[in-house]
Amino acid sequence: MKKILSILGAVSLTVTGASSVIACGCNKSQQNIKILNKIIKCINLGAIFMKGEIPTLTELLVYIKAKNSSAIYLTENDFAVKGTISKTTATIIGKGNFTGEVTLNYTKKEKVDISLLKTIEAPAKIIAENIKYVSKDEWWNPTRIKVFEAIQNIDKLLTKNDYEITCTCLDFFDNGHLDLSTPKILSLLIKGKNNAYGSTSEIDITLPIATTN
Structure with missing residues (x-):
């Protein structure tokens, strides 16, 4: 059964001296x-x-x-x-x-239909302290950048407050950790809010093997 992880994608100039004040008159x-x-x-x-x-x-x-x-x-x-x-x-x-x-x-x-989003590019590189125990922040930060880039390709006026993201993966453990000693598939579901509406189908991306540098 898939494990689900929801992530809320959302000089002043001072003049001194009495003579200066009098001369300026302001x-x-x-x-x-x-x-x-x-x-x-x-x-x-x-x-x-x-x-x-x-x-x-x-x-x-x-x-x-x-x-x-x-x-x-x-x-x-x-x-x-x-x-x-x-x-x-x-x-x-x-x-x-x-x-x-x-x-x-x-x-x-008018609001933007988020269902226009069909593909999301996976991050090219994920850096982690331990590639067998990659924290949520370590894999999610580069991933959400790619999500935002894909959203911006639909409409550059959309912001991170205009959508929410749900991630599902068979391999989540310990509150979103992943073993990225081998590639892992994430399924992303994007739902519009505020200036966007609608929802995408599940979009699969493959996270690469993590590196330590």
């Missing part, structure tokens, strides 16, 4: 103010995942960062919505240390 908080439209230069966010008919601030922020490397440190505390968010546009205004406003454009992206 305080520290004014010096730290950032212009929102200089941080967010790409305003077309493209197709985005959203749970409802309109995006939340959290959902908008994910795609703002994805499209604008300069916005990597932006948080929800740095901006607010001006007016009403629509199905295709949202105007945000800076707050706190941010000022200015930006109008974002987007469309709703």
